[in-house]
Amino acid sequence: MxxxxxxxxxxxxxxxxxxxxxxxILLAGFVAPNDPATQNRxxxxxxxxxxxxxxxRGHVHLRPFIYRWAPHAGSFNEYDESRDREYPIHxxxxxxxxxxxxxxxxxxxxxxxxxxxxxxxLGTDNFGRDQFSRILFGGQISVAAGILxxxxxxxxxxxxxxxxxxxxxWIDEVAMRFAxxxxxxxxxxxxxxxxxxxxxxMSPTQTFFLLITVIGTIGWARPARLxxxxxxxxxxxxxxxxxxxxxxxxxxLMRHHILPxxxxxxxxxxxxxxxxxxxxxxxxxxxxxxxxxxxxxWGSLLAILQQxxxxxSYWWMFAPAVALVVVSFGYLSIANAFHERLQxxxx
Numbered sequence: 377m378x379x380x381x382x383x384x385x386x387x388x389x390x391x392x393x394x395x396x397x398x399x400x401i402l403l404a405g406f407v408a409p410n411d412p413a414t415q416n417r418x419x420x421x422x423x424x425x426x427x428x429x430x431x432x433r434g435h436v437h438l439r440p441f442i443y444r445w446a447p448h449a450g451s452f453n454e455y456d457e458s459r460d461r462e463y464p465i466h467x468x469x470x471x472x473x474x475x476x477x478x479x480x481x482x483x484x485x486x487x488x489x490x491x492x493x494x495x496x497x498l499g500t501d502n503f504g505r506d507q508f509s510r511i512l513f514g515g516q517i518s519v520a521a522g523i524l525x526x527x528x529x530x531x532x533x534x535x536x537x538x539x540x541x542x543x544x545x546w547i548d549e550v551a552m553r554f555a556x557x558x559x560x561x562x563x564x565x566x567x568x569x570x571x572x573x574x575x576x577x578m579s580p581t582q583t584f585f586l587l588i589t590v591i592g593t594i595g596w597a598r599p600a601r602l603x604x605x606x607x608x609x610x611x612x613x614x615x616x617x618x619x620x621x622x623x624x625x626x627x628x629l630m631r632h633h634i635l636p637x638x639x640x641x642x643x644x645x646x647x648x649x650x651x652x653x654x655x656x657x658x659x660x661x662x663x664x665x666x667x668x669x670x671x672x673x674w675g676s677l678l679a680i681l682q683q684x685x686x687x688x689s690y691w692w693m694f695a696p697a698v699a700l701v702v703v704s705f706g707y708l709s710i711a712n713a714f715h716e717r718l719q720x721x722x723x
Contacts, residue, residue, distance in 0.1 A: 466489065469484070
């Protein structure tokens with residue numbers, strides 16, 4: 377009983393964490409204080425803005441505030457806080473227009489400061505673009521790619537696994553040999569090989585859907601073998617034989633008697649595949665084969681770390697990697713909770 381409660385708590389915790397992360401990413405335009413594409417060429421590689429409650433005169437402020445960054449005289453990419461004026465953090469402020477979930481236009485942002493200051497919570501990149509805002513908008517591309525590619529893999533895997541397990545014989549033999557081939561191939565090199573044969577100059581939308589199609593198609597083998605095993609175990613059950621004896625079609629058997637047994641295992645597979653496919657998209661974009669600039673993704677944001685001076689000098693440029701780790705941890709936690717739950721049910 378206690379183990380069931382522990383597993384349930386883990387599942388709820390993981391679900392809440394994932395829901396919160398996805399909610400923030402979905403509402404990136406609302407949470408982000410700045411337009412991710414706006415360049416501030418005079419402020420490249422600005423460090424993260426510091427929140428203050430005590431000003432230069434020693435006065436305590438109830439509302440947090442920041443100071444405007446000013447280039448340090450006689451140096452390159454070094455900045456000092458200009459303490460001649462405080463810029464309080466305001467909430468629910470009007471700013472640049474964005475679209476909620478890519479559809480509904482809006483202008484209200486969660487927080488912001490007055491001009492000419494800028495709130496750079498995670499600093500800026502080499503073009504002076506707000507890193508925090510770009511991470512949020514980049515998450516929309518990277519996480520959406522992982523989720524959609526997972527749906528493609530699970531859809532193909534379920535279809536192949538059902539046909540293979542239900543009909544068997546030569547169909548099962550051929551399908552499983554192909555599955556074994558896909559399982560032993562190094563997927564990252566296969567992704568590079570497939571992507572290199574496709575056109576490089578495409579619109580961001582075309583590139584995005586091409587990525588998820590390639591990533592999702594490559595990963596169908598493991599779900600297919602999983603579903604096949606469940607179908608093989610279920611098709612010989614008495615209630616399935618009885619339903620077939622009463623004239624039930626194969627489609628009816630799959631929908632009402634066999635596939636429901638695989639839902640738990642497929643949810644676990646989905647929680648495992650999403651972070652893998654997010655990483656696949658990040659890897660391709662990191663090497664310039666994914667969504668191109670100025671559209672941000674976590675991979676393209678990390679690509680600048682290939683420059684040694686950025687790697688050793690600007691620690692905040694690692695922030696997209698931290699976001700990737702947090703999201704992956706959330707999915708893996710809920711996958712582990714699903715697995716423990718399935719084991720306790722089977723016992």
